[in-house]
Amino acid sequence: MARKTSNRSKSKDKPRASARKKAAPRAKKQPHGIIRTLRDKIIAYSEGQSISNRKLLEFMSEFLAVEKGGIQLYTAAAKRSTDPEIKGVYENFLSQTENHARILTEAIEELGGDPSYMSPGAVAQEKLAKAMLSLEVPKELRELKDAELLLLAETKDHMDWEFLDKISSKVEQSTRELLRGIVSQVEDEEDEHLEFAKKAVEKLALRVATSASKSAQSAQSIRRAA
Numbered sequence: 001m002a003r004k005t006s007n008r009s010k011s012k013d014k015p016r017a018s019a020r021k022k023a024a025p026r027a028k029k030q031p032h033g034i035i036r037t038l039r040d041k042i043i044a045y046s047e048g049q050s051i052s053n054r055k056l057l058e059f060m061s062e063f064l065a066v067e068k069g070g071i072q073l074y075t076a077a078a079k080r081s082t083d084p085e086i087k088g089v090y091e092n093f094l095s096q097t098e099n100h101a102r103i104l105t106e107a108i109e110e111l112g113g114d115p116s117y118m119s120p121g122a123v124a125q126e127k128l129a130k131a132m133l134s135l136e137v138p139k140e141l142r143e144l145k146d147a148e149l150l151l152l153a154e155t156k157d158h159m160d161w162e163f164l165d166k167i168s169s170k171v172e173q174s175t176r177e178l179l180r181g182i183v184s185q186v187e188d189e190e191d192e193h194l195e196f197a198k199k200a201v202e203k204l205a206l207r208v209a210t211s212a213s214k215s216a217q218s219a220q221s222i223r224r225a226a
C-alpha cells in the first residue's frame, strides 16, 4: 500500500564509462542535533510544504477516530455474520484494528499530543461511524450492507495510512522516523483489509442476488402448481 505506491523511481540508465572510472564518492557526513533539525526545516520550508506537529496531531486524532469506528463496525459485523469464512476474517481484522488504534494512540503520545483530544475531523468521523452503525436495512440485506460499510471505512482507513506515509517527507527527522515506523507496522494489514472488504461485498451481493432468483423461481413454481 502506502510505501509500495510511493514514487520510487528506478533509473534503467547505465552509468557512462567515464563515470564508472571515477572513484565512488565518500559518504557524506550526516549532521547531528540542531543542525540536522534546521536542515530538515529548511528543506521542508523551501518546498513550501512543511507540516507542523500541531497539524499532524489534528490528522492523527482523526485517523484514530477512524480506527475506533472500525472496531465498532467489525464488532457488529462479526456478531451478525452467518458466513463462517467472513466471520473469522472479521474477528481477525477486529483485533488488528484494535492494535492499529493502540499504535496511533502511542504515536500521538510520543509526539506530545493528547490521544483523548478530538480534532474537528475526528468528531466528524465519530458521527459518521455512529450513523453507519445505526443504519437500518431489511434483514436480507444486513450482512451485505455491513460489508459495504466496512468497505467504505477501510477505504478511508487505507488512505489515512497512505497519507501518513506521504507526508513523512514533510515533517522533522524524528517525526519522520516515527511515522515511517508505524506505517511499516500496519501497511500490509491495511492492504489486506481493503482487498478483503471488496471480496466480501462481491460474495454477499452474489448471495443476495442468487437467493432472490431462488425465491422468484419458487414463487413461479407455486403459481404454476396453483
Ligand SMILES: [Fe+2]
Pocket (backbone or CB within 6 Å): 067, 070, 096, 097, 100, 157, 190
Ligand atoms: Fe486500521
Ligand SMILES: [Fe+2]
Pocket (backbone or CB within 6 Å): 070, 097, 154, 157, 158, 189, 190, 193, 194
Ligand atoms: Fe483497516
